[in-house]
Every structure is written in structure tokens, then in C-alpha cells.
Amino acid sequence: MTVSSFKKMFTQLKAKPVILQRYLKFNKPKARKFGKGIKQCLRCGNTRGFIEKYGLNLCRKCFRDIATNIGFKKYS
Numbered sequence: 001m002t003v004s005s006f007k008k009m010f011t012q013l014k015a016k017p018v019i020l021q022r023y024l025k026f027n028k029p030k031a032r033k034f035g036k037g038i039k040q041c042l043r044c045g046n047t048r049g050f051i052e053k054y055g056l057n058l059c060r061k062c063f064r065d066i067a068t069n070i071g072f073k074k075y076s
């Protein structure tokens with residue numbers, strides 16, 4: 001029962017509620033107040049290259065994808 005994200009197991013364990021409770025007890029990530037993990041991209045969930053300026057809350061890759069759609073213009 002090894003997966004990349006702990007939430008992926010929910011689909012398998014939906015039919016087994018008791019095992020799901022035990023899974024959540026021991027495998028849920030620790031709730032954090034500060035650090036890298038609390039800032040996540042709203043679009044893809046990435047924690048790296050995070051842009052908080054102007055209230056964007058996106059990673060740099062998603063910002064490049066949608067910058068022209070939300071009104072940013074490249075001058076160079």
C-alpha cells in the first residue's frame with residue numbers, strides 16, 4: 001500500500017471505513033503552522049517557485065501559463 005500522495009488511497013479505502021480510519025490516524029501529514037508546505041499553488045498544488053505578490057498565490061509555471069489571460073503583459 002505505497003502511493004505518492006496519501007489522498008490517493010481514499011478511492012481504494014472508501015469501501016473499508018474501519019481501515020480508512022486507521023489509515024488516517026497513522027498516515028495523515030502533520031498539520032503545519034509555518035514552513036514551505038503551507039504555501040501551495042492554487043492551480044496545481046506545487047510548493048516550489050511560489051508567487052504571493054499581488055495576491056496571485058500561484059507557482060511560477062502556472063503564472064507563465066495564465067499570465068496573459070489575467071491581464072499581465074510582457075514588455076521585452
Ligand SMILES: [Zn+2]
Pocket residue numbers: 041042043044045046058059060061062063
Ligand atoms: Zn501551479
